[in-house]
Amino acid sequence: MIQVLQTLAQSGFPDRMHAATLSHFLLVSALMFVIGLIGFLTRRNLIIMFLCTELMFQAAGIALVAFGRYHLDFSGQTFVIFVLTVAAAEAAMALALVVLLFRRRESLNAEEWKELRG
């Protein structure tokens, strides 16, 4: 964690004059993540919620690729390739589930499903 913070401090605040630095990428990544999170928490449509999770996923991917480039280490990008693969498979699964759920209730509202409450 300390290392991460040091890295952030070294990278400095994005400057208009300079080319894109690590900070730009991290900022984009954080914004994407937060947008995804807010979308996930506020929307009730299952498909939108699923898209928001994808958004958070890709935000994490951007951060990984950025750090990988910054450290000149390809394992970050390699990991992102795997993440993308898994996300694709997961998307197929999730959309199939959403279709099934829709068939049951004729609605995409997530609040229709509360059967697992205590």
Added chain:
Amino acid sequence: MTTLTNILHAALTGSIGQHGEVAHAAAGAAPVQIAANGPWYAVLIPVFAIAAFLLCALCAAFKVKSKLPAWITVACLAASCGVSASVYAWVSSHGPAITYVFDWIHVVWGKDKGQSFVANFAFYLDTLTCLWMLFVTGLATLIALYASEYMSHDVGQGYNRFFAAFSLFVFSMACLVMADNFILLYLGWEGVGLCSYLLIGYFYKKPSAVAAAKKAFIVNRIGDLFLALGIMLCFVHFGTVEYKAVFAGVEEYIKHFEAGEFNKIPPVAQWIAYLLMGGAFGKSAQLPLYVWLPDAMEGPTPVSALIHAATMVTAGVFLIARTYPIFMISQYALHSVAWVGALTALLAATIGMAQFDIKRIMAYSTVSQLGYMFAGLGVMTSVGAAAHVFTHAFFKAMLFLSCGAVMHGFAGQLDLRKLSGVGSMPGWRIVGIAMLVGCLNLAGFPIITAGFWSKDAILGGAFANPHAQSIGWILLLTAGLTAYYTFRVYFRVFVGPQHFEPGDELHAHDDHGHDHAHAGHDHGHDGGHQSHSHDKAAASHDFHPHAPGWAINTVLAILAISAFVVILPLKLIPGELGWVGQMVEGSTARAVGHMEHAKFFGFDAHQAMMVVSSVVGLAGIAVAFVLHYAGRTSAATSRADALLPAFGPLANWAQHKWYVDEFYDFLIRKPLLVLAHLFHIIDQYLVDGLVDAAGYLPRAIGRLLRPSQSGELHGYALGMAGGVAALLLIVFLATTSW
């Protein structure tokens, strides 16, 4: 405390001698020698009985609907009886012996005395064993034959069960009597108790029968506890439970007993006798544990005759006779036995005088006669006691079987106010004669009855003992009362004007425990338009008593003849009480030591008693004749009713059994009930409360946390996001140096 002990000492030694003994007993203390090579076929006695049990159980399993189990039982028990006779023949020619069958319990943990525990399945065959086995198996055979007819209304239902329990009883009794150690005796002791329980509760759908069975079982457990403790103490002191070794150990104390030096005998050895006595009192229905026997009459009559009159209840007498040396070395044991026996005899006789149920009268007379036997043992005429066991077994079985025949024929009627002149009804002659013979024996009719001679031996023994005079007087009074209540039954029920009212049972089930006044009521409903008294008459005319068949008549005839025939071995063979005397003198029940022979008003006690007890017995019969026969015109009333007011409340108290049951109820049952309710409350609220609390705690936590699981996806998502945020904040705060 010391004063109390002194008073006790004075009271007991004042009443009976320290080393009392009947003068005719063999002098000297030569130990009873016993060989180890008994006849192998002794084992067949219990084997035949258990075979009958197993076959009857098979019959029950295959739901046999015929009289097959009865014939199996009769055949097997007759075989047992034959083997008993041949074992007796062997013992009388070869002397006492032990027959070893197999190792049962054999534990050894050291070489010293008391470091092994051996209780083999082996039989101690001496003349005492033979005496008991002969009448047990003989009577069991006859009564099984009787029961084959008596129980016939249950063929296909309880018939198999009845004979299975009957055979198991004989097996247990054989183990009890033939055992060569206390453990096998205890096995038989508990076995007969179990069979008694099963057979008292034979009519298990009747609440009173179930209650009686439980009462018998529980009261017997109290006695059995003492027996078990006595056996344990015997092992602690003598280091063995085998009779042979125990008697060898007792032998060294016998000389102290003969010298009257009881302080040289260790108290532990003396205590064994008290504990064994407790067991004997329970099984043989003596004070204070006699209350179960009258209730035990709930069982079928053959059971009452065999188990609760002739054999099982004499197990206590047998136990004391078998371990007589142990009782002799105990300073007060025999005195206690004599007093308990005499008081029981008197108490039971007074209750018997006031009862109306003839079977119950017989039950109380059994308790009373058992008291006689104990008194006989206590005043050191073990010969008289054993002879009384022997003769009593025959005539009391016969009395019960006669009562049973009446009950069988009159639909359960047993109230002597509702039956009259039964003996002169067609088909009832043999029952009447058998009853007369039994009553003469029980009343001690002079010279011609065996019961007279055995009772006389006990009375003579009591008066001959210079320290048992008061016991002698109690027994003499009891003899008079016995003669009275016995012939009260005979004169009321078997002679006089013919009259009967049938009982309230379709079959001859045993009818007890509830007031007989109800019987009349039940019949009152038969025809609604008639008056009450007419109804009863109508019921009587519709009902035809069914006279006993061949099996009952044969058995009664055999028993009536044998009740007389047993006089022959008693009187024709020389010596006191002839054959039985020899049987007892040659066994462990032999009384040893010397004693002054007391005089009865200047006459020899035994000879004087012959006259005095004859007079007392005849007087009792005469009183019964005047009060219950002479001039009696109806069944319900007699001249005795006019005398009742003279006795004030006494007659009523006696009829209510001196309220002993109520007293026990108040003293023991009620406190136990209260205690049980208390424990129930503790269990329900304290113990169950703690258990419930253990279960309630997780449930409460669960209830607290349940709302967090709302089932709403966004709730979980918010929680997750918030959690991650919180974690990050904590990490950030923790890692930032301000």
